[in-house]
Ligand SMILES: Cc1cc2nc3c(=O)[nH]c(=O)nc-3n(C[C@H](O)[C@H](O)[C@H](O)COP(=O)(O)OP(=O)(O)OC[C@H]3O[C@@H](n4cnc5c(N)ncnc54)[C@H](O)[C@@H]3O)c2cc1C
């Protein structure tokens with residue numbers, strides 16, 4: 117049965133979140149195949165008739181001046197070839213479950229490889245949790261808050277502007293617009309690539325059949341030769357908390373917060389907890405950040421972890437380390453968090469940000485002989501194949517690293533393995549990009565790891581406050597650290613703290629990827645634009661070389 121799990125109420129359909137943009141609002145006709153399937157099929161058939169065997173032309177390329185079709189010289193899979201697909205008795209060559217980044221990348225790779233593809237998702241819009249409740253709204257919200265902070269800091273405006281707290285859902289106005297734009301862009305990708313998007317909850321009937329439950333309670337079956345499960349994840353909700361209470365939030369529900377608070381508890385100091393700590397302090401809230409461990413984001417380079425903890429304290433975050441929830445007391449206008457250590461914290465609201473679970477329980481995995489782990493995640497091999505040979509999985513539903521960036525690449529790779537690409541490689545190295553204020557980004561090894569492995573490394577540092585560009589744009593804190601082998605000068609790790617860190621890291625990543633040229637000398641022997649933030653690499657490289665004797 118493809119019934120929606122009750123605990124998913126706010127997560128996966130996203131219908132009751134205010135970030136969901138209706139088709140009406142976005143000005144786009146609803147896509148569902150169940151309402152327009154016949155018309156679309158007719159259109160596709162018409163296009164096939166227009167494709168003659170001797171001329172290769174793309175049906176989407178039309179000369180804007182005279183409306184004639186533009187011939188293309190390179191080989192192109194004609195629709196007539198594409199929709200015939202592989203030789204089998206099923207409706208689709210491949211069905212993709214979930215239209216988030218992993219599902220989209222898989223679908224695009226498959227359709228470009230000549231497969232007939234359908235994507236199933238219960239949301240009315242494509243984009244997945246990433247676009248509707250995860251990456252996109254949180255990053256757009258962060259940008260609005262970042263702008264607000266800079267606005268308040270600028271002496272030209274501070275006198276004129278009486279600072280007031282603004283409810284979160286008002287600050288989200290910009291995020292809603294970004295979501296609309298993203299949905300429009302991605303909807304076009306599916307349309308242009310002639311991928312059928314079916315709206316409904318998918319669950320397995322057997323290894324080649326899905327049951328799809330539509331909004332109106334109508335069920336439909338879809339048959340497929342192969343499938344990719346990219347159903348993503350949702351916030352983990354422990355039974356001891358009542359998420360229906362208006363003062364208890366998770367990272368999905370927080371986007372609906374429509375009242376102003378003075379103080380908020382964030383339980384869980386992972387990436388989501390830390391990013392929201394920045395957002396809330398930027399809005400002027402007092403934050404109690406409850407960390408189960410003794411260090412913030414303990415997998416980071418410890419200097420960077422110390423730096424973010426220091427800046428959080430400066431901005432009014434009270435970090436409470438090594439704490440664990442006992443229970444939560446809820447009242448109409450406040451909550452009290454009771455910790456196992458005996459502490460009690462009173463606050464206007466609580467944001468629970470302690471982990472996520474894979475969306476597998478509604479999939480009826482038993483019907484295909486698969487089982488998810490205790491976090492709802494699926495196990496896959498190096499080709500993203502599950503234990504069932506025609507069923508693959510990618511993105512958050514397989515666990516590591518649970519990032520939109522990696523989900524997209526995993527989806528594309530899973531599809532590449534599925535179609536037998538000889539150069540396909542699983543995703544193995546992913547940079548960290550944490551959008552706190554300031555940002556954090558890293559790639560490669562940390563000092564602690566290199567010390568444990570007894571690698572003779574050295575450190576080169578550049579502090580943003582000394583860079584001309586940073587001074588011009590008003591960056592006060594930030595550092596770029598390059599860790600390199602003191603004998604070979606090979607770059608082993610790059611750690612960046614400061615605004616634009618998530619962009620800056622990619623310069624170093626590119627050099628590290630060039631195996632034979634991966635040395636610190638690249639940054640010394642290359643002229644950088646001036647003034648730029650990228651200049652930090654040259655400054656850090658020279659700083660590091662001065663330590664080598
Ligand atoms: C607050 C927050 C901030 C984040 N920030 C970042 C960031 O800055 N950078 C980054 O890289 N990552 C970030 N992430 C992580 C990122 O959002 C996820 O890694 C990404 O969404 C995973 O993509 P996915 O394709 O696996 O699944 P999702 O985006 O979760 O999409 C899965 C889709 O599957 C659908 N689905 C579920 N069940 C079914 C079913 N039975 N049948 C059909 N469809 C189904 C869902 O409706 C959903 O649309 C953030 C996450 C959160 C929560």
Ligand SMILES: NC(=O)c1ccc[n+]([C@@H]2O[C@H](COP(=O)([O-])OP(=O)(O)OC[C@H]3O[C@@H](n4cnc5c(N)ncnc54)[C@H](O)[C@@H]3O)[C@@H](O)[C@H]2O)c1
Pocket residue numbers: 352384385386387388389391408469470471472473490491517518519549550551
């Ligand atoms: N900028 C970014 O890249 C970004 C931003 C936000 C979120 N994310 C992704 O979202 C994911 C969730 O982040 P988070 O901060 O909520 O948590 P997290 O994954 O960092 O974990 C927080 C804590 O919850 C525990 N936990 C995780 N899943 C659990 C489950 N199902 N049941 C019980 N405990 C569980 C973990 O062991 C950990 O102690 C992360 O994997 C992160 O990669 C990324």
